Amino acid sequence: MAHKINKEGKFTYLDIGEGTPVIILHGLMGGLSNFDGIINFFPEKGYRILIPELPIYKMSLIKTNVKSFAKYVSEFIDHMGFNKIILLGNSLGGHIGLYCSKSFPKKLTALIITGSSGLYESAMGGSFPKRGDYNYIKQKAEDVFYDPAIATKEIVDEVFASINDRNKLIRTLAIAKSAIRHNMSKDLPHMPTPTCIIWGKNDTVTSPDVAIEFHDLLPDSDLFWIDKCGHAPMMEHPDEFNKILFAWLQKREF
Numbered sequence: 001m002a003h004k005i006n007k008e009g010k011f012t013y014l015d016i017g018e019g020t021p022v023i024i025l026h027g028l029m030g031g032l033s034n035f036d037g038i039i040n041f042f043p044e045k046g047y048r049i050l051i052p053e054l055p056i057y058k059m060s061l062i063k064t065n066v067k068s069f070a071k072y073v074s075e076f077i078d079h080m081g082f083n084k085i086i087l088l089g090n091s092l093g094g095h096i097g098l099y100c101s102k103s104f105p106k107k108l109t110a111l112i113i114t115g116s117s118g119l120y121e122s123a124m125g126g127s128f129p130k131r132g133d134y135n136y137i138k139q140k141a142e143d144v145f146y147d148p149a150i151a152t153k154e155i156v157d158e159v160f161a162s163i164n165d166r167n168k169l170i171r172t173l174a175i176a177k178s179a180i181r182h183n184m185s186k187d188l189p190h191m192p193t194p195t196c197i198i199w200g201k202n203d204t205v206t207s208p209d210v211a212i213e214f215h216d217l218l219p220d221s222d223l224f225w226i227d228k229c230g231h232a233p234m235m236e237h238p239d240e241f242n243k244i245l246f247a248w249l250q251k252r253e254f
Helices: 032-047 066-080 091-103 134-143 153-163 166-181 207-219 238-251
Strands: 005-008 011-016 020-025 047-052 085-090 108-114 194-201 219-225
Touching: 005 166, 011 032, 011 066, 020 066, 020 091, 020 194, 032 238, 047 066, 066 091, 066 166, 085 091, 091 108, 108 238, 134 153, 153 166, 166 207, 194 207, 194 238, 207 219, 219 238
Parallel strands: 020 047, 020 085, 085 108, 108 194, 194 219
Antiparallel strands: 005 011, 011 047
């Protein structure tokens, strides 16, 4: 990615464009490059895209949980001097976004979730062996997408390295346990933040049933499907994802 990465205190982030601020939260195994499609589209439409690097592997073990990451996002919003922002999260990032919506709703104009955890343990992607077999990890990475070719060697290598790093593995398991503890099902009906749910019809990590339940439980949500698409719609079908999201933002006048 050619964009400059900003480092200010404990925050490391991308900041592209001018206009309405949209903060993007990546998933457990997701990198900033997962959102290239959004970065290339929305700044030209009057949106300022910010992607902070979440300190998933840097927090103390006791703070490696959804609640602490939501607090980190809140502090980032304050650091940037924003009063109201739009949050967009994929997978674990969606879960953190939901927890933000629960904890400090006045800071959010809207929330977008895609392939989000928050309802089911399997949303964390299942378990990995302590010493990963490369072919096994490759298969797991490919399973994230409808088209396995999206799981490039670079992506597989990155996941493989993380799983075989003891520090990262311990924190991955800690986050998985935290996601189970922070089940959002009882909170969702009391969270009025306007929410756009964009889901892959072929998501095997967070199945379509998860999206339907989010839609049923959230009081102000719209659900959109992308066909032939897995767990990361913004990567697998960036043009369609952007079209759906931009239309929703325009309709809601965000």
